Amino acid sequence: MKCPYCGYINSKVTDSRPTESSDAIRRRRECLDCGKRFTTFERLEDTPIIVVKKNGGREPFNRQKLLNGLRRAIVKRRISEDQIDQLVSDIEFELKNNFIYEINSDKLGGMVLKKLRQLDRVAYIRFASVYRNFQDINEFTSELAKIQPIKDLRKKS
Numbered sequence: 001m002k003c004p005y006c007g008y009i010n011s012k013v014t015d016s017r018p019t020e021s022s023d024a025i026r027r028r029r030e031c032l033d034c035g036k037r038f039t040t041f042e043r044l045e046d047t048p049i050i051v052v053k054k055n056g057g058r059e060p061f062n063r064q065k066l067l068n069g070l071r072r073a074i075v076k077r078r079i080s081e082d083q084i085d086q087l088v089s090d091i092e093f094e095l096k097n098n099f100i101y102e103i104n105s106d107k108l109g110g111m112v113l114k115k116l117r118q119l120d121r122v123a124y125i126r127f128a129s130v131y132r133n134f135q136d137i138n139e140f141t142s143e144l145a146k147i148q149p150i151k152d153l154r155k156k157s
Helices: 063-073 081-097 105-119 121-131 137-147 150-156
Strands: 011-018 024-031 037-043 050-052 058-060 102-104
Touching (some): 063 121, 121 137
16 A cells, blocks of 8 residues: 555555444554555445446446336335335345346346336336336236236226
8 A cells, every 4th residue: 555645655554443334444554664654444346237228328227216217106006115125225136146237228127027016016017118118008908918817807897
């Protein structure tokens, strides 16, 4: 580690301890040339997840953007903010745990739909209609049939 006072590149660590939030290691160092002490912090490098859009563009995964889309899908549904936050956290964890740092938007949307379908079918259809860009009622009913067979729909009428 380069000394901030004299620029010498060798130092010794005199003390190491985790920060209060435990997201870094605080190290006290002493320059082996001038003897002055200084503090450094060591943090885990977080590799960002990149989303490859349908048009070929690339952008960093935006947790807030996904949360906003899900919030629109759950309007007037009995789904808590904590459940939606957990859904997004689960997806992020799954990607990072499988060392997936680049994903196309179709696969990401599919992951969201799979988890949302288990949580709430109406929210699932709402999200799918925007995500899959339904153009007409046939696409909409086709998606409904996937989550609930037509015969079940007729019984409820």
